[in-house]
Amino acid sequence: MLAAALRKELLLQWRSRGQMMAVFVFGATALLLFSFAIGPNAEMLRTFSSGFLWLGLLLSSTLTLAESFHGEMENRALEGLLLLPSDPRALYYGKAIANWLQLTLLGCALVPVMVILYDAGTLQLLKLLAIIMLGAAGLSAPGTLYAAMTSQVKAKQMLLPLLLFPLIVPALLASVKATSLVILGDPMDQSKAWITLLAAFDLIYWSLCGLLFGRVVED
Amino acid sequence: MNRTSNAPYAVLALGVALLLFGSFHGLAVAPAETYMGEVQRIMYVHVPTAWNWMLAVLWAFACAVAFLFTSNMKWDSRMEAGLEVGVLLAFLLCCQGSIWAKPTWGVWWDWDPRLTSVAVLLAASLGIMALRSFVDDPMRRAVWSAVATIIASVDLPIVYYSVKWWNSLHQEQSTPQTVDSVYHLPLRVNAFGVLFVMIGFIWLRTRVAALKLRQETAIPHTYEEAGELA
Numbered sequence: 126m127l128a129a130a131l132r133k134e135l136l137l138q139w140r141s142r143g144q145m146m147a148v149f150v151f152g153a154t155a156l157l158l159f160s161f162a163i164g165p166n167a168e169m170l171r172t173f174s175s176g177f178l179w180l181g182l183l184l185s186s187t188l189t190l191a192e193s194f195h196g197e198m199e200n201r202a203l204e205g206l207l208l209l210p211s212d213p214r215a216l217y218y219g220k221a222i223a224n225w226l227q228l229t230l231l232g233c234a235l236v237p238v239m240v241i242l243y244d245a246g247t248l249q250l251l252k253l254l255a256i257i258m259l260g261a262a263g264l265s266a267p268g269t270l271y272a273a274m275t276s277q278v279k280a281k282q283m284l285l286p287l288l289l290f291p292l293i294v295p296a297l298l299a300s301v302k303a304t305s306l307v308i309l310g311d312p313m314d315q316s317k318a319w320i321t322l323l324a325a326f327d328l329i330y331w332s333l334c335g336l337l338f339g340r341v342v343e344d
Numbered sequence: 345m346n347r348t349s350n351a352p353y354a355v356l357a358l359g360v361a362l363l364l365f366g367s368f369h370g371l372a373v374a375p376a377e378t379y380m381g382e383v384q385r386i387m388y389v390h391v392p393t394a395w396n397w398m399l400a401v402l403w404a405f406a407c408a409v410a411f412l413f414t415s416n417m418k419w420d421s422r423m424e425a426g427l428e429v430g431v432l433l434a435f436l437l438c439c440q441g442s443i444w445a446k447p448t449w450g451v452w453w454d455w456d457p458r459l460t461s462v463a464v465l466l467a468a469s470l471g472i473m474a475l476r477s478f479v480d481d482p483m484r485r486a487v488w489s490a491v492a493t494i495i496a497s498v499d500l501p502i503v504y505y506s507v508k509w510w511n512s513l514h515q516e517q518s519t520p521q522t523v524d525s526v527y528h529l530p531l532r533v534n535a536f537g538v539l540f541v542m543i544g545f546i547w548l549r550t551r552v553a554a555l556k557l558r559q560e561t562a563i564p565h566t567y568e569e570a571g572e573l574a
Contacts, residue, residue, distance in 0.1 A: 164561075232368060267495060274488045278478045287474055291467035292499050295506040302510070320504055333498060337491045340412060 126211040130219025137196065138227055144192065149231060153238045153315035155342055158243055167244060174245035175304035179260065182232050186288045189227055190268040194276035207342055217338035221269040221331070228261035245308045252316070256303045259323040263296030264289075264326050266330040273341050299323040352547035357550035359540030366533030374530055383447045387527075390440040392535040394458075396542050397437055400430035401465065403546065405497040409492035417557060420486035421495060424476065427469050427547035429542055434466040434490040464503045482560055 138145065141309040159177040162167050197203035206216055233254065240246045247253060268289055275284040370388030404426035411419035441459060442452045453459065472492045479485035 169502070206353040215449075270491075270495070274475065274492070277484075280474075280478050284471070284475055284478060287471040288468075291464045291471060292496060294464050295499065298506050298510060318509065322502075324510070326502060329498065329502070330495075333495065337494065339490055340487050343487070 126209075126217035127218055130216050131222050134193070134219055134223030135226070138223060144294055145189075145227065145231075148185050148188050149234050151188065152181045152231060152235050154237050155181040155184050156235065156242055162278065170237055170243040171245050172305075172309070174239050174243035175308055176301045177243065178232075178235055178239045178304060179301050181235055182228065182261070183264065183290070183293070183297065185235075186228055186264050186268060187289070190224055190265070190272045190289075191276065191281060191285050193269060194272045198276055212341055213215070213339045214335050217269065217273075217335055217340075221265050221334070224265040224269050225258075226263050226306050228265055232257040232261055247308050249307050253304065253307050256300060256307065256320065256323070259320065259327055260296060260300035260304075262327045263300070263323060264293055264332065266327065266334045267292050270334040270338055270341060273338065296323060296326045299326065352544045352551070355509070355540050355547065356400065356544030359537050359542075359544055362533050362537030362540060364537075366530045366537050369533065370530030373526055383444065386440055386444045388530045388534050389538075390437070390444060391531060392538040393433055393437050393440060395535055396538045397430060397433040397462070399539070400426055400433055400542060400546070401497060404430055404469075404493055408493035408497075410496075411486060411490045417482070418484060419554035420482075420490070421550045421557060423490060424553045425546045427472060427489075427493065428549055429545045431466060431469045431473065433542065434462050434469070437462050438466070455507065455510065457504045460507040461500055461504045463494065465500055468492075468499070472496065482557055501567070503521075 156177055159180065160170055165180075194203070197206065204299075207213055236253065242309070268285075271285055271288045275281040275288070278284055279337065299319045299322045303316045303323065306316040367388060370385055374385075374388075376382050376384065404423050407419045407423035410416075413425060438459075441462075445454060446452055472489050475492060476485055476489050479488060498570055
């Protein structure tokens with residue numbers, strides 16, 4: 126069932142890939158705008174580059190996460206899915222994994238934009254990829270759960286960031302710190318501690334949100 | 345429970361009386377602190393507010409868990425009260441902290457683990473209250489806000505420790521062991537004062553929430569009432 130749910134989500138995402146492109150353009154534009162907040166100071170832009178990357182990804186994530194339950198609201202599709210003789214958690218994890226992959230892809234796509242705009246390159250690409258994957262997982266687990274709630278409410282565009290942003294503060298902090306250590310150099314080898322924190326955050330929320338999802342969609 | 349009993353008012357009055365006594369003691373009787381001077385007297389309200397804010401958060405979390413296990417709407421009303429009083433205390437905490445921080449640290453705000461945790465949870469609680477106001481179905485509202493409350497409460501220790509690693513300037517927590525005994529009396533009296541005021545507020549707010557819920561779920565008795573609802 127999990128595989129089927131994941132396959133359905135990925136297929137939906139693939140078929141609406143134009144939307145993904147639009148979200149990428151949104152994120153890249155956000156990165157462009159952040160540089161105007163600092164001014165043409167190359168040194169400062171490089172220092173803040175990882176923060177900008179994650180803020181850009183966070184802002185874009187509200188668009189993609191909200192989308193993940195949008196389709197289920199038409200023709201009461203969610204009710205139909207819940208009537209299937211399987212655990213609603215499979216539906217949650219299917220959506221959360223799909224969102225995670227989408228956000229990881231988006232994060233990787235935004236990295237070259239960051240490198241070009243802020244001159245913030247690195248050769249530790251695998252480490253950077255691991256941080257993006259862990260950070261994206263931290264966004265997608267609670268994000269998918271909150272999207273399930275807010276998609277059924279009138280003010281969905283406003284409520285999702287309102288609920289999600291305070292919650293992911295530790296994940297954002299750890300991702301920004303780890304990324305900036307990768308980009309600016311890490312003489313004290315501190316990045317391990319931040320990656321561990323990020324992994325702990327992911328572990329807690331991937332299990333807790335899956336546990337609670339059944340209650341969120343019940344009628 | 346008797347919905348019109350005066351018990352919460354009595355608790356509130358006791359809390360106010362204790363606060364008046366403790367604050368008088370703190371302002372007029374206890375000596376000024378050597379390094380910070382008169383400014384330090386804000387501790388007599390700041391520290392009790394902080395302790396009780398944590399209790400309010402714990403209460404809201406406990407109510408949320410109790411609601412998910414029992415599905416009894418009583419716990420939803422209690423959680424709503426705990427959340428709102430928690431928001432009030434967190435807001436007071438930020439204001440008092442800023443007033444204290446400006447003359448002693450030279451800044452209004454600092455990215456200290458405790459400050460940041462309070463601010464993050466304040467934002468999260470406001471988000472949950474916004475969610476509550478947008479959901480019309482009482483059962484759904486109760487379940488969703490209980491889930492959101494649990495998720496936000498679990499976040500609190502993670503925020504605390506992550507910010508602690510990140511940066512710190514706040515003085516060590518005050519406990520009776522780190523504070524000289526002349527400062528104990530007003531601090532303890534005020535702690536109980538804020539506690540009783542908080543209990544009174546939560547009690548009354550629970551009552552309001554329960555009444556609102558009853559009004560929401562009541563079957564309209566007359567044709568006119570039904571028309572009003574439609």
